[in-house]
Amino acid sequence: MIAIDWGTSSFRAYRLTPEGAIADKRSAQLGILAVQDGKFAEALENQVGDWLDAGETRVVMSGMIGSRQGWKEAPYARCPAGVEEIAAGMIEVRWRSSRTAWIAPGLSCRDPQGVPDVMRGEETQILGALDHILESPAWICLPGTHSKWVRLERGKIIHFATHMTGEVFAVMKAHSILGRTMADAQPDPVAFQSGVLRGRSSGGLLHHLFGVRARVVSNDLTEEDSAAYLSGLLIGHELATIPRLTGVVYLLGTPQLEHLYSEALKCYGVDTLSLDPDSAAAGLSKLAQALPRS
């Protein structure tokens, strides 16, 4: 089978053996935003046409390819959801006379105030990592532009919350007054940690953000340290909202981000374990097994 993690900005394809092992993999800067005029079938053929020609008939995809801006919208499944509930929401696309692929739905939940949250793609990564998560309940954190905290219980995602941490960092650094006094430097772990601790204290994020500037103006923080402090501050604010933060948190992200979150979680006395970032392939393999055989 072919498993494809097709997001906003990247395309990752895996050719899997019947046992679910990765036989081959490819990736391209061919996110759904880079596909013109809805030509997703052509894009797919360009990337893995040779695998299809070689006889692969089962294609399973997840990520933004199932969004309104993607190939075909796959409505969100709802929490609580495990392999079975997510597989039940998969939709089929067809091209040429006989080729077909399945698209996994995203996942949605509502918080106690009734405000919705959504993910597309991360749910599949989590399904793929399930076998490595020993605790129940457990926290999985997927740090990133929009970092996700996912609560897992007996193999199902029961709730999750997304934080704009990475994007707020990037936007404030590039476009706000804070960026004007940030000198490029090797991130300082002490400055980062003092940001994390600040994030746990009272005053609110909007006030703490101004504090980055006030500290620099007051010679309380160097321009070299202010990006690391801002990064710690934002991650600290994210962590401060997570309930029942004890024991172990599973991290699923790039090594750089996993390192930052791991350092930040140490301030809470929480250990971290790293999950395989290629777990989307395993998740898609599980979803494929739950589909009716064609």
Place this chain on the structure above:
Amino acid sequence: MIAIDWGTSSFRAYRLTPEGAIADKRSAQLGILAVQDGKFAEALENQVGDWLDAGETRVVMSGMIGSRQGWKEAPYARCPAGVEEIAAGMIEVRWRSSRTAWIAPGLSCRDPQGVPDVMRGEETQILGALDHILESPAWICLPGTHSKWVRLERGKIIHFATHMTGEVFAVMKAHSILGRTMADAQPDPVAFQSGVLRGRSSGGLLHHLFGVRARVVSNDLTEEDSAAYLSGLLIGHELATIPRLTGVVYLLGTPQLEHLYSEALKCYGVDTLSLDPDSAAAGLSKLAQALPRS
């Protein structure tokens, strides 16, 4: 005397009678960032040279003109501070053979975690408004790009906190993914209020920010309402951090911002009173009276 409120982006000059009444006023888009090569004396002469030639000898200034990027740095006075303490921190600048002006210091304080906060210019506006503030203690809010909450007790500023509310709104709207699904529209008061209420609830600002997107994606919020919701959300988060928020809050800002903050404070059952935005002139007049006569 001549009172000058000289900020980052604007220059406002007032000619005052000996009794402190405004006899004439002028303003220009001549903030300190627009003055080249430190030619502040020339810029001042260009704006109010005729008043000086007519015999005005006392010139008192406040705002960013006293910052490191301004004419001459006037080190911050420290809270608690009233007219006397701020006047004691004024510094003199001289040009030509005999012309002089005084620059008011900014004001600084430290919060319980020892993190500094700073203002330059607002302290003078507040001194000018003192006579209209009947309660003690009292809250004064100066909404804006960097909104300030100032605690006043018996004529002195005892503490304040700055929030990056206005700038975060502008930056997120212009540069983040949230702005991509914001349609221009007349701000909707119901959407604004629901943002304010969300700001009082748990989950944290970084999560609530993603909620703006999740609500739009889930057809829970229209693109037309999402800017008003974001604005309410940020102001709501600011208000949620203010301790002892009861009774009356004094507002000192533009009519548009005063309206928004007044609506947001209604969600807390708090009334607002509007202060004169030209109060910097009265504040500078008070500071001038506290100076030694030359």
